[in-house]
Structures are given as structure tokens and as C-alpha cells.
Amino acid sequence: MSDQIYYDPASGGFYSSEIHGSAMPSTVVEITGAQHAELLAGLNGGKAVAIIDGVPELVEKILPVPTAAEIEAVMQSAVGRFVQSQARGRGYDGAESCASYVASTNATWSAEAKAFVAWRDAVWASALATLAAVRSGAEAVPTVDAVLAALPPLVWPD
DSSP states (O other), X not given: OOOOEEEETTTTEEEEHHHHTTOSOTTOEEEOHHHHHHHHHHXXXXXXXXXXXXXXXXXXXXXXXXXXXXXXXXXHHHHHHHHHHHHXXXXXXXXXXXXXXXXXXXXXXXXXXXXXXXXXXXXXHHHHXXXXXXXXXXXXXXXXXXXXXXXXXXXXXX
């Protein structure tokens, strides 16, 4: 008896009569070796498998639309990382460290911290205004790169 290949739409898995015998799910669909190779290649290429007229076929994968909360979390995380990177780029441990020098007796550190805090506040005001506009439907959901590009620039004191 030759090995027969099966596809199970319930699990999305492939089964072999030689390996799995009668221990296969009841929902399997018999496929040829050529179909198996085609389906594997398609899955590896980002496609999905759907059963059309009883036959497994490759289809474009439909990605779920992110929720408003997921979009906001991604945007806020990206802005937070950007703020941190700006402070670290100036040699501080992070945003909190930089901001903590506002009352420093070292005039340079104090000036940098004041400039940073004012910029950070403007950044978050801008980012939150963008999110509010998206929430209200006044603006389409921007890419993370577009949000970051629209943020005010940080100008460090001389």
C-alpha cells in the first residue's frame, strides 16, 4: 500500500497514512503529492488554505484588523521608545534620568533637562492629539513612521 497524504482543515495540518494510520482526524481531505507540495510552498509564502468545493486551495491570508486599543498601544509604545532614544542619544540613561536634572546646580545639565522636558511634553501633546483625531474619525490611522515624523524636533541647548 502506498502512502497517501491528507490535509485537515480543522487543524491546518497534514497527515500521512503511513505515519498516522487510522489515528487521523475525521475531518481530513485526501490530497495528491503535488497538491501537498503546492500547499506547503504557499503556506511558506504567506498564503492560507481554504476548502473550496471540498478541495484545499491556496488563498490570500486575511489579517485581522487591529482594535483601537491595539493601535493606541503600538503608537504610544513607539513614541515612548522615541523619547527614550533621544535622551539616551545625549548620554543620559533615559528620559527619566534626563528630566531629573531640571533642578541641577550644573547649568548645562539643568538647561538640557529643561529643554528635554519641554520637548517631551510637546511630543506627548502632539501624539495624543493624533490619537484623539483617529479615535474621532477625523484622521485615518497613520503609520508609526508618520506619527514619529510629525513630532516636534528636539533642540538641545548649546
